[in-house]
Amino acid sequence: MTSRTKRLIAWLDERLLISPLVAKAQRSINFALPSTLARQNKSRVFWLTYPFYYAGAITALLAILQGITGLLLAFNYVPSAVGEPGTPTQAYLSVQNIMRTVPLGALVRGIHQWGANLLVAALAVHAFWAFFRSPYRLGRELTWVLGVILLGLALGYSFSGYLLPWDQLGYWAATISIQIMKAIPLLGESMVQLLLGGTSLTPDTLARFYFYHVSLLPGVALILVGAHLVLVILQGVSEPEEAWKSKAGKLEPPLFGPFFPQQITPVLTVSLVTLGVVLLLGAYAVQMPGEPANKFLTPRFIIPEWYFLWAYGLLKWVGWIYDLAHFVPPSSIFGVDLVSAKVVGILLAAGMFIILLLLPVIDRGKEARALQRPLKTAAGIWAIGFLVTLTLYALNEILSADLSIPIDRMNFILGSIVVLGPLVAAVPAYVVLRHRVSAKMH
Amino acid sequence: MSEKVAADSEKKGRRVTSRREFVRTMVSLGILGTLVSYLSLLTSLLPSPRSSQQESEVDNIFRYGPEKGAWYSDKSGTEVKAEDFDQNGKGAGVLWRRSIPAVLIRVDGSRLRGATAKNGLIAFAAACTHLCCIATWRLDRPTEDVLFCRCHDGVFDPYDVVKDVMPNGAEYLGARVVAGPPPRAAPMIPIEIKDGMVAGVPSNLEIYAYCE
Numbered sequence: 001m002t003s004r005t006k007r008l009i010a011w012l013d014e015r016l017l018i019s020p021l022v023a024k025a026q027r028s029i030n031f032a033l034p035s036t037l038a039r040q041n042k043s044r045v046f047w048l049t050y051p052f053y054y055a056g057a058i059t060a061l062l063a064i065l066q067g068i069t070g071l072l073l074a075f076n077y078v079p080s081a082v083g084e085p086g087t088p089t090q091a092y093l094s095v096q097n098i099m100r101t102v103p104l105g106a107l108v109r110g111i112h113q114w115g116a117n118l119l120v121a122a123l124a125v126h127a128f129w130a131f132f133r134s135p136y137r138l139g140r141e142l143t144w145v146l147g148v149i150l151l152g153l154a155l156g157y158s159f160s161g162y163l164l165p166w167d168q169l170g171y172w173a174a175t176i177s178i179q180i181m182k183a184i185p186l187l188g189e190s191m192v193q194l195l196l197g198g199t200s201l202t203p204d205t206l207a208r209f210y211f212y213h214v215s216l217l218p219g220v221a222l223i224l225v226g227a228h229l230v231l232v233i234l235q236g237v238s239e240p241e242e243a244w245k246s247k248a249g250k251l252e253p254p255l256f257g258p259f260f261p262q263q264i265t266p267v268l269t270v271s272l273v274t275l276g277v278v279l280l281l282g283a284y285a286v287q288m289p290g291e292p293a294n295k296f297l298t299p300r301f302i303i304p305e306w307y308f309l310w311a312y313g314l315l316k317w318v319g320w321i322y323d324l325a326h327f328v329p330p331s332s333i334f335g336v337d338l339v340s341a342k343v344v345g346i347l348l349a350a351g352m353f354i355i356l357l358l359l360p361v362i363d364r365g366k367e368a369r370a371l372q373r374p375l376k377t378a379a380g381i382w383a384i385g386f387l388v389t390l391t392l393y394a395l396n397e398i399l400s401a402d403l404s405i406p407i408d409r410m411n412f413i414l415g416s417i418v419v420l421g422p423l424v425a426a427v428p429a430y431v432v433l434r435h436r437v438s439a440k441m442h
Numbered sequence: 443m444s445e446k447v448a449a450d451s452e453k454k455g456r457r458v459t460s461r462r463e464f465v466r467t468m469v470s471l472g473i474l475g476t477l478v479s480y481l482s483l484l485t486s487l488l489p490s491p492r493s494s495q496q497e498s499e500v501d502n503i504f505r506y507g508p509e510k511g512a513w514y515s516d517k518s519g520t521e522v523k524a525e526d527f528d529q530n531g532k533g534a535g536v537l538w539r540r541s542i543p544a545v546l547i548r549v550d551g552s553r554l555r556g557a558t559a560k561n562g563l564i565a566f567a568a569a570c571t572h573l574c575c576i577a578t579w580r581l582d583r584p585t586e587d588v589l590f591c592r593c594h595d596g597v598f599d600p601y602d603v604v605k606d607v608m609p610n611g612a613e614y615l616g617a618r619v620v621a622g623p624p625p626r627a628a629p630m631i632p633i634e635i636k637d638g639m640v641a642g643v644p645s646n647l648e649i650y651a652y653c654e
Contacts, residue, residue, distance in 0.1 A: 172575065194487055204489070300582070
């Protein structure tokens with residue numbers, strides 16, 4: 001550093017008084033990641049797990065990218081959906097304008113679109129990796145809870161963003177989701193009214209969703225992401241077991257190394273790859289908005305975005321189970337609809353979210369290593385299987401049409417896969433791990 | 443002076459509020475009151491009643507719907523004539539009062555149960571009672587005489603009109619649910635023929651508000 005830079009820093013510090021904080025953060029960062037990560041780069045197996053370790057970093061990077069591209073889009077987007085149903089509204093036209101006439105507009109929107117998809121994917125990987133590695137022990141419970149809330153926020157982001165072009169797909173995906181939300185016992189109707197500014201999708205709704213997307217959620221997310229990261233930096237990354245293993249195979253405390261260059265190198269590598277992938281997808285695979293929204297015409301195959309498919313599938317699947325059991329739910333219990341397929345679907349989804357949120361309280365075991373936790377690991381595998389097969393179930397109509405299998409038979413096939421698939425994956429995993437653990441104990 | 447008053451009060455066994463306590467209580471109440479009154483601003487988040495525009499212009503004549511690839515697609519938005527429905531089983535997606543999507547069908551009167559057709563025509567609100575997608579007639583299932591909803595395969599039988607109740611308690615007649623997740627029948631819209639045009643009779647509009 002030149003003496004001039006030093007003087008500038010000293011000048012600033014005299015006024016801001018932050019050098020003790022910076023020093024502390026620096027120390028924390030240097031201790032945050034074990035240098036063994038860098039040392040073990042040489043191990044090929046470790047390279048394979050790289051994307052998992054850095055899914056959090058990728059998420060953060062994509063979030064920044066979403067912020068930048070979103071800002072650029074906001075300069076040209078007009079949040080107005082006033083107009084006759086089926087005719088292009090200002091919102092729709094402005095998105096078309098971005099795609100066609102704004103310089104590099106299509107690229108910016110493409111990056112925003114794919115960035116959102118990849119962000120959710122990275123977040124899912126980050127969350128599942130964290131689930132299996134149990135880093136929420138040892139005083140890191142809040143980091144986990146913040147993370148789960150951020151997962152919810154990310155879904156809120158994409159839900160509100162999907163509607164903004166005011167095209168058929170976004171409109172009807174939102175309509176269905178909102179009608180589902182209305183069925184939430186007791187709270188549904190008022191929640192929807194507050195969320196939409198009305199009882200159904202109207203131009204007023206677009207104003208609100210735009211506000212959520214560009215103002216409310218970014219504000220909340222910024223605070224929560226900040227807290228999440230500060231906690232990670234102050235507490236340090238939860239140790240991977242590999243870092244504790246010396247060459248002799250004994251467990252010993254990991255070596256810590258400086259943030260620069262050991263720790264930053266892999267992060268930068270992964271970041272560059274991510275940026276490249278997003279740029280490529282954004283440039284060559286951007287989706288044009290569909291037909292303008294028409295509230296009097298439902299398009300043939302409406303499906304939500306891929307990361308909501310499991311929830312959509314869950315609702316359909318519960319309905320299928322009811323049909324199979326010839327169970328006709330009573331329309332109300334004590335005046336509240338509690339057992340219809342959609343309500344049960346909602347409650348199941350909410351239950352999954354709450355379990356995730358309370359995981360640090362539920363799982364108080366000391367053992368972090370996934371291979372030493374047969375039940376938890378099997379449960380995680382079951383959950384992944386359940387989400388994947390439900391996603392498949394959500395596509396029942398499309399699959400039935402494409403494969404020309406009658407819908408009833410398709411439902412039966414997919415419904416059985418949802419029941420059996422996760423078990424087929426989880427039960428053997430449990431048996432094998434269980435055997436492995438008990439063999440080690442003897 | 444005040445000390446004397448305080449001492450006197452104490453002698454009489456009354457509790458004395460010190461100046462500090464008084465100020466603290468008042469400031470706390472003030473802050474609380476301010477916050478509560480500002481909270482009331484949140485009521486601005488509730489839906490605002492839209493000025494009922496074009497109310498006078500709304501008539502009851504059906505207009506052809508926006509469906510593509512149907513026999514009435516090129517008539518979309520024009521008034522529905524009774525003579526267009528020249529054979530049994532012919533039906534169309536229509537719009538009633540500019541806001542209520544419906545399906546109008548020419549039916550075989552002898553098969554119809556629970557209601558009577560007007561000039562062989564019968565109409566049902568097309569918004570599915572499940573999640574409000576718009577059901578269609580013979581677009582997705584061209585060979586079946588059913589109202590079909592694309593979203594979750596809800597199926598209604600227009601030949602079997604039954605009594606049902608809306609969540610708001612309104613009783614109505616509607617097309618029975620044959621299959622799928624819809625919780626209640628698709629409400630029938632009574633119709634009349636005016637100068638050869640088909641119109642709905644707005645006897646009880648509350649029934650059709652279930653998707654709003």
